[in-house]
Amino acid sequence: MSAATAPEIAEIGSLRRTLRDSGLVAGRYLRVLWLNPGRLIYPLVQPLILLVLFISVFGNLAVRGHPEVGAYRQFLIPGIIIQNAALTAPIAGLSLLRDAGSGLADRFRSLPMSRAAVLIGRLICDAIVLAAQAALLLITSLGFGFSISSGLAGAIGIVVIAVAFGLSISVASAWLALTIHDAETAERVMYFPSIMLSFVSSAFAPVAFLAVWMQPIARVNPVTAAADLIRSLAAGGSAAGPALLLTAWVIVLVTIPGILAVRRWQRSP
Amino acid sequence: MSQSKTVPAVEAVGVAKNFGSVTALGGVDLTIPAGTITALLGPNGAGKTTLVRIIATLTKPDRGQVRVLGIDVVQAPAQVRARVGLTGQYVGLDDALNGRDNLMLIGRLAGLDRRAAQTRAVELAELLGVADALDRAVRTYSGGMRRRLDLAASLMTRPPLLVLDEPTTGLDPASRQQLWEALAGLRADGTTMLLTTQYLEEADRFADAVHVLRHGKIIASGTAGQLKDKVADRVVQIRLGRPDDAAAAVGLLAGALSLSQSQIHVEAGSGQLTFGVGDGAGADGADTLLRAAAALRSAGVAIADLGLRQASLDEAFLALTGAQS
Numbered sequence A: 001m002s003a004a005t006a007p008e009i010a011e012i013g014s015l016r017r018t019l020r021d022s023g024l025v026a027g028r029y030l031r032v033l034w035l036n037p038g039r040l041i042y043p044l045v046q047p048l049i050l051l052v053l054f055i056s057v058f059g060n061l062a063v064r065g066h067p068e069v070g071a072y073r074q075f076l077i078p079g080i081i082i083q084n085a086a087l088t089a090p091i092a093g094l095s096l097l098r099d100a101g102s103g104l105a106d107r108f109r110s111l112p113m114s115r116a117a118v119l120i121g122r123l124i125c126d127a128i129v130l131a132a133q134a135a136l137l138l139i140t141s142l143g144f145g146f147s148i149s150s151g152l153a154g155a156i157g158i159v160v161i162a163v164a165f166g167l168s169i170s171v172a173s174a175w176l177a178l179t180i181h182d183a184e185t186a187e188r189v190m191y192f193p194s195i196m197l198s199f200v201s202s203a204f205a206p207v208a209f210l211a212v213w214m215q216p217i218a219r220v221n222p223v224t225a226a227a228d229l230i231r232s233l234a235a236g237g238s239a240a241g242p243a244l245l246l247t248a249w250v251i252v253l254v255t256i257p258g259i260l261a262v263r264r265w266q267r268s269p
Numbered sequence B: 001m002s003q004s005k006t007v008p009a010v011e012a013v014g015v016a017k018n019f020g021s022v023t024a025l026g027g028v029d030l031t032i033p034a035g036t037i038t039a040l041l042g043p044n045g046a047g048k049t050t051l052v053r054i055i056a057t058l059t060k061p062d063r064g065q066v067r068v069l070g071i072d073v074v075q076a077p078a079q080v081r082a083r084v085g086l087t088g089q090y091v092g093l094d095d096a097l098n099g100r101d102n103l104m105l106i107g108r109l110a111g112l113d114r115r116a117a118q119t120r121a122v123e124l125a126e127l128l129g130v131a132d133a134l135d136r137a138v139r140t141y142s143g144g145m146r147r148r149l150d151l152a153a154s155l156m157t158r159p160p161l162l163v164l165d166e167p168t169t170g171l172d173p174a175s176r177q178q179l180w181e182a183l184a185g186l187r188a189d190g191t192t193m194l195l196t197t198q199y200l201e202e203a204d205r206f207a208d209a210v211h212v213l214r215h216g217k218i219i220a221s222g223t224a225g226q227l228k229d230k231v232a233d234r235v236v237q238i239r240l241g242r243p244d245d246a247a248a249a250v251g252l253l254a255g256a257l258s259l260s261q262s263q264i265h266v267e268a269g270s271g272q273l274t275f276g277v278g279d280g281a282g283a284d285g286a287d288t289l290l291r292a293a294a295a296l297r298s299a300g301v302a303i304a305d306l307g308l309r310q311a312s313l314d315e316a317f318l319a320l321t322g323a324q325s
Helices: A016-033 A038-058 A072-088 A090-100 A103-110 A115-145 A153-179 A184-190 A191-199 A210-219 A222-235 A240-266 B002-006 B048-055 B077-081 B097-111 B114-127 B143-154 B173-188 B200-206 B222-231 B242-256 B285-300 B313-324
Strands: B008-020 B022-032 B037-041 B063-068 B084-087 B161-165 B192-197 B209-214 B217-223 B234-240 B266-268 B274-275 B303-310
Touching: A016 A038, A016 A115, A016 A184, A016 B097, A016 B209, A038 A072, A038 A115, A038 B161, A072 A090, A072 A115, A072 A222, A072 B192, A072 B209, A090 A103, A090 A115, A090 A153, A090 A184, A090 A240, A103 A240, A103 B048, A103 B084, A115 A240, A153 A184, A153 A191, A153 A222, A153 A240, A222 A240, A222 B022, B008 B161, B022 B048, B022 B063, B022 B209, B022 B217, B037 B048, B037 B200, B048 B063, B048 B161, B048 B192, B084 B143, B097 B114, B173 B200, B192 B200, B200 B222, B209 B222, B209 B313, B234 B242, B234 B266, B234 B285, B242 B274, B242 B285, B285 B303
Parallel strands: B037 B192, B037 B209, B084 B161, B161 B192
Antiparallel strands: B008 B022, B008 B063, B209 B217, B234 B274, B234 B303, B266 B274
16 A cells, blocks of 8 residues: 555645535535435425415515505515524534534544535535525415516525525524534524524514514614515515625624634534 | 654654543653554543544644654644544444445545545455445444444545544454454555554554553553563452451462562452462463462362453553552
């Protein structure tokens, strides 16, 4: 056996190596999904059931004072799409936490691979699931009378918004889960921020209709930004404000918890 | 290659690590020459895994310096990782994937291109006897097959240093044998190996050098042969008919077997005596046993029970700590 073969692969830490290794890690998660298609049933069916439930319970409420929104359904559906992304995001954190305590994590830590690839690879897999969920929700919503005035481009935009929002919450969840460290505690805690974010926002009611103490929080909430941005794509109206707020949130949530999560991962127990 | 022959595979100086108030390593010096097999022997909690994890860059030492093939593990961990294959205490595989997917993923993350990884995966699977199972999900593998696939994963890039943390723990004797045969093949290829084990016999059989760890310190080092001379691998155990005869019995046994009285362990009150067969009494266990019985019998000391058994690891360590102080 000869000495270590010098592989002609980009240097660790370079962008090319990070992308390559992230692709390999994403390939691992996607291969597992491919071999176990049953794992996709729940993430793809549950949002549709929730959509039907929310529309059936709340869909016929009239929203007073919002002349630009013809019916409450048109207002509610963007909220449901974003709420679903918020509820899907913690899976990234829980999955990384499960891996972190396994022999496979030590294997990855001992390999000369990109440190960020473990997180980015997981996010690539989640992006595909989030996109499929948003697309399915949109198509189903059309059957409930949801209209997108900006057409196919708008629909694609809505999916992109749901994925960008979902990934930024995924990164935060990765850091939170690895910080909590105990899997059982994490499973109980992780969904709470997503539920809080969804309710203290414009997801289900315009900010002006919320309890007064909620309103300042709701106005800067990324859920509000994402839901309002989808509404403006679907029904017209100003997109600049929510677009700016959402972009700011995505940048902050991806970079700071992202760096912290990768550091946490690398530090073995 | 010529450089890795002259530079030691591992050079550790004064390595210390605490976890909270627990001292895992209390200043360890260790040199592993390239091309040799070194065993770290010790009971649970001795610090073996911590030392191995520091060498494989998974844990940072609090104090001291570790160089792998001349490269500092704290200053250049990525370069060290490119030269060390780690087979951890827990199998580092994805259960949901098949054997081939696992080897491809790990090999490519380690830096191989697709074609090189494919070739190497098949080559290693054949070498380690898992070729027929490559396309089955790892969750269907037996414990022994998992270990061998895990070893294959560590070898994808032909690392000059292979680190194995308790590679045979939890394996049945047949699987253990297969794994050892695989490692013997690697030894022939010149791979430097560092392994941890709780089994004296394992360390004796396969390692060129053995270091015994206890409470985070190396308490004895030597070649397998040197260490074996120091350690009693079998003990004679005698239960006297009358516990009061213990003092007399110790004197008789020491005289008949040319042992010093301190080498015979007396369990107070029960009349139970134990001493190592290797402790200067000659290596023939049966002969020692017969001479001990004859010495006691001729003096009229009643024997309730008499036997020869394998030394426990604790007894072996006790013998070693005794030899050190």
